[in-house]
Amino acid sequence: MxxxxxxxxxxxxxxxxxxxxxxxxxxxxxxxxxxSGYIEVSVNGEVVLKTSADGVYPVVVNGKRLLSVVKDGEKVRVEDSTCPLKICEKMGTVGPGGVIICVPNKVVVKFVHTNESVDVMTW
Amino acid sequence: MRARDREILLKLNKEVLWLFVTGSVVVATLVVLFLLRTPPSYYEYNGFTLGTYCRIYVSSEKINSKSLAEMLFTELDRIYKKYNANDPESVLSKINVSQDWVDLDEETFVLLDAALKFSNMTEGAFDPTLGNLIHLWGFDRLDEQDVRVPDSSEIEVALLHTGYKNILLDRQKRRAKLLNGIHIDLGGIAKGYALDRVYQIAKEVDPDCTGFVEAGGDIRIIGPKFGSRPWVIGIRDPDDTNECVGYLYLDSGAVATSGDYERYFIVNGVRYHHILDPQTGYPARGIKSATVVASTAVTADALSTAAFVLGGKNWEYVVLDFPKSGGHVLLVDKDRNIRKSPSLSVYEADR
The missing domain is CATH 1.20.5 (Single alpha-helices involved in coiled-coils or other helix-helix interfaces)
Known part of the structure; x- marks a missing residue:
């Protein structure tokens, strides 16, 4: 060559x-x-739902509906909760890394995101 | 320069360049592999106890991380059951209903002694004897049933049956007696105590274990992230769940926050929350959230409650004086002003 x-x-x-x-x-x-993020819903420490798809997800335990989790893109919120004070609903929407807690129903809704810049929140 | 010399120089340059490129790729790959090497595996355990959501995030190379997390949760739950004022079988209930001296186990004596120490230190802003008032407002029930704004006359009567000076502790015989019909509620300190206990247990099992334990937003660091890095802790904005008003970097110690958004109800546009002012019997006003960093969770927990109560009256005292007791404070007031202890800056810088 x-x-x-x-x-x-x-x-x-x-x-x-x-x-x-x-x-x-x-x-x-x-x-x-x-x-990519996903939501994880647990009742009394037991995971009952894990999904990355948008939608409305009723949380039902022993045939009793406790609340509904609404995932809409990068936001998640709780609606129609059976708890008296509706503090979980009043928390509004949370994004990746956010957590919504319903103490009376013992429900935790987490927006899990693997690239979180914060490890844990104090509140 | 002759053509042959130029060709040799060119070939030499190419070889050097290739060597450089290959070397760079090898070095870059090694750096990436080093940075992305498999970190210690953390196990996360979520559960409800202490009247709130708890999260245990630990890693141990000595025992199975899952077993360790379950062991720690069991301890949190044990303390909750022992000091749950709503459970008639709890140790605390037995003290509350007795009108005579009650013999105490060592743990309960130490916890009551610590509660009284913080009451004295804060001149009653932290008061573990608000059980009657808390019950009156309905904040003692986790099911959130029966919350209401009591009549002022009811509050006046309930206030007569409060006051930390009505707890008598007999150090010689390790026993306690309650005066004036007071009822103890350890909600402002039991979480912190439980977090410190699980820290002790974790370190007894594996001195090198790392992670943190969270109970309702109060956090006890077990050990640095991956053994060397501080944990990044966001301080929740009281007005926006998605935002933080600050960040803390902790590789040890604890942090606790008291906020008016944790348990509350609204009547006629007024928010009534669960942190009661021991002087008035009504929810403390002026502060939206009080965050305290301390070396122990029990200090952070008790002082965050006291900081919330006192912050609306005298925030200068809180941010400047609390550090002398080991608590470094960040307050968010009703106008969203942020007041901080100067000493808090140590925890705000990523080291």
């Missing part, structure tokens, strides 16, 4: 592109691959 006198030949450039693309994909995979 005739030497062109240039620093890189076309195959050198192709190999470099492949190497850098691979490294970039590796970084992206580890940085963003686990980023």
């Amino acid at each position: 005739k030497r062109t006198g240039n620093l890189f030949r076309i195959w050198d450039i192709a190999i470099l592109v492949v190497i850098f693309s691979t490294v970039a994909m590796f970084f992206c995979f580890h940085t963003y691959g686990e980023g």
Whole structure:
């Protein structure tokens, strides 16, 4: 093959592109691959629902409906709770990393997000 | 320069460049693998006890992390049952109903002694004898039934049966007696005590275990994140569940918050919450939330209640004087002003 006198030949450039693309994909995979959020609903410590799909999810225990969890994109809220003071409803919507607690019904609704910048909240 | 020399130089340059590129990729890969190496595995246990939601997040290389978490939850629940004023079988109920001296086990004596110490320290802003008042308002029931605004005459009568100076402790015989029909409610300190107890147990089982335990927003650090990093703790904005008014970085110690949004009801547009002012018998006013960082959870828990009660009257005293008792304070007042102890800045910087 005739030497062109240039620093890189076309195959050198192709190999470099492949190497850098691979490294970039590796970084992206580890940085963003686990980023999708989901909601987790537990009653008295037992997980009864785990989903990333939007929708309205009634929480029913022993045939009794306690409340409904509404997931809408990056927000989740509680509605139609049977608790007297409705503090869980009054908390409004929470986003990734947020938690809604209904003490009388012993229900915890968590918006789990693996890239949370905060480990735990004091409240 | 001759053509052959130029070709050799070019080839040399290429080899150096390739060496550099290959070396860079190898180094970058090693760095990434080091940074993303499998961290210690944390086990998360969620449950309801102490009248609230509890979360245990621990890692141990000595015993199974799940077993450790379950052991810690069992201890939290034991303390809750022992000091649940609503359970007639609890140790606390037996003290409350007795009109004579009651012999105490060592744990109960230490806890009551600590409660009285914080009452004295805060000149009654923290008062463990508000059981009658709390019952009157209905805040003692977790099912939230029967909450109401009592008549002022009812509150006046209930106030007659409060006051921490009505607890007599006999150190020699390790016993207690309640005067004037007071009822003890340890809601402002039992959570903190329980968190400190599980810390002790965790460290006895595995001195190197790490993680934290949370009970209703009060947090006790068990050990640094992955053994070396501080845990990032958000302080909830009282007006917006999704926002924080500050961040703390703790690798040890504890933090507790008392807020007017935890248990409350609204009548005629007025919010009545569960943190009662021992002087008036009504919910303490002026502060939306009080956060305290301390070396122990029992200190953080008791002082956060006292800071909430006193903060609306004299916030300067709270933020400047409480650090002398080991509590570093952040207050959010009714106008959303944030008042902080200067010493809190130590915990606000990521070390």
